[in-house]
Amino acid sequence: MPLRALARVDVGAIARNCAVLAGAAAPAALCAVVKADGYGHGAVPAARAALEGGATWLAVATAEEAAALRAGGLGAPLLVLGALSPEELPIAVAAGADVVAWREGFVAALAAHAQPGAGTGVHVKLDTGMGRLGTRDPEEAARVAAAVAAAPGLRLAGAMTHFATADDDPGFAREQLARFLPWAQRIRARHGEDVRLHASNSAATLGLPEARLDMVRCGIAIYGMDPFHEDPALRGLEPALELRSYLAEVKPCAPGESAGYGRRFVAREPTWLGTVPVGYADGVRRALTNDCDVLVGGRRVPLVGTVSMDNVTVDLGPEPPPRGSDVVLLGRQGDERVLAEEWARRLGTINYEITCGIGPRVPRAHHRDGEAVT
Numbered sequence: 001m002p003l004r005a006l007a008r009v010d011v012g013a014i015a016r017n018c019a020v021l022a023g024a025a026a027p028a029a030l031c032a033v034v035k036a037d038g039y040g041h042g043a044v045p046a047a048r049a050a051l052e053g054g055a056t057w058l059a060v061a062t063a064e065e066a067a068a069l070r071a072g073g074l075g076a077p078l079l080v081l082g083a084l085s086p087e088e089l090p091i092a093v094a095a096g097a098d099v100v101a102w103r104e105g106f107v108a109a110l111a112a113h114a115q116p117g118a119g120t121g122v123h124v125k126l127d128t129g130m131g132r133l134g135t136r137d138p139e140e141a142a143r144v145a146a147a148v149a150a151a152p153g154l155r156l157a158g159a160m161t162h163f164a165t166a167d168d169d170p171g172f173a174r175e176q177l178a179r180f181l182p183w184a185q186r187i188r189a190r191h192g193e194d195v196r197l198h199a200s201n202s203a204a205t206l207g208l209p210e211a212r213l214d215m216v217r218c219g220i221a222i223y224g225m226d227p228f229h230e231d232p233a234l235r236g237l238e239p240a241l242e243l244r245s246y247l248a249e250v251k252p253c254a255p256g257e258s259a260g261y262g263r264r265f266v267a268r269e270p271t272w273l274g275t276v277p278v279g280y281a282d283g284v285r286r287a288l289t290n291d292c293d294v295l296v297g298g299r300r301v302p303l304v305g306t307v308s309m310d311n312v313t314v315d316l317g318p319e320p321p322p323r324g325s326d327v328v329l330l331g332r333q334g335d336e337r338v339l340a341e342e343w344a345r346r347l348g349t350i351n352y353e354i355t356c357g358i359g360p361r362v363p364r365a366h367h368r369d370g371e372a373v374t
């Protein structure tokens, strides 16, 4: 009997996507962003696959995520991209992770936790237009860099920014780059060649070659999803994750009979309904009600009726596949595919939210081109 719900993740695909990105970015280094449990794919196996595919750095959002990668045996250079509270600082430092700074007070607090040895690497962030983390003031950012360079136990490892529109407005991304470069080059001239300059996410890595600098930070594309919301195959990327379930029930449905809460599907002609035991608690969002296809028996069938917490219903038509048949909600079956980009379009969101939204009660099974990996 198939598992109720399973996210199958092909680490071979992650490695191949990283090889594509590392090849495109070279000589810039590839930093694989594995925050949010590797965008829902499993952070530790995703990180291992990324390094195998040519990434040389890893990045996460939180101190706990950094500690989890170290506990999983990953020793690669690691950057915590997110803001760190005073309580989180010692966790990041103990994990031997680099951190991001943009205030002098933060540098002083960090220095108090610094450990002897190579020192904690610090990347100073200039906010060139994202309006989120970082300082907008290049002078303040330069003072922060000088404070890092002067602090025992800290090492000025990078100068960075983050693009707001690399996927849909390269003009604004170029303006951000034009604000970043003079400042970053000044920092490097003052503090040496070891200061790594980095700015690009996946979209900029693929779409804005002049922004690759010393390192690119790719998340979405390493998982085989498209940063421009199109078909990932157009850029040589392979989706790594499939979401699978099975037909737990198959039953006839006469005209006038309905399926699901609110009777939002009522049969007009005789058909067969299938019940697939996954729902919004698993990441199949309720807004996909009457607006999604799943793959069963190698063909697309429509999801009909309301998505509930633990079940969805599908219209199997007059010749239903047998109870127990495999169902693919995201991924490929025969010649048909359902991409995260398709769900995202239907839901008015982005592919990132689709795989991050696959709930914790869905087990992840990692394999390499079909062979199970542990």
Ligand SMILES: Cc1ncc(COP(=O)(O)O)c(C=O)c1O
Binding pocket: 033, 081, 162, 200, 201, 202, 203, 217, 218, 219, 220, 221, 227
């Ligand atoms: C600072 C930073 N760099 C890089 C990335 C990776 O972005 P993407 O997944 O679009 O490649 C993120 C992700 O949100 C980020 O916050």
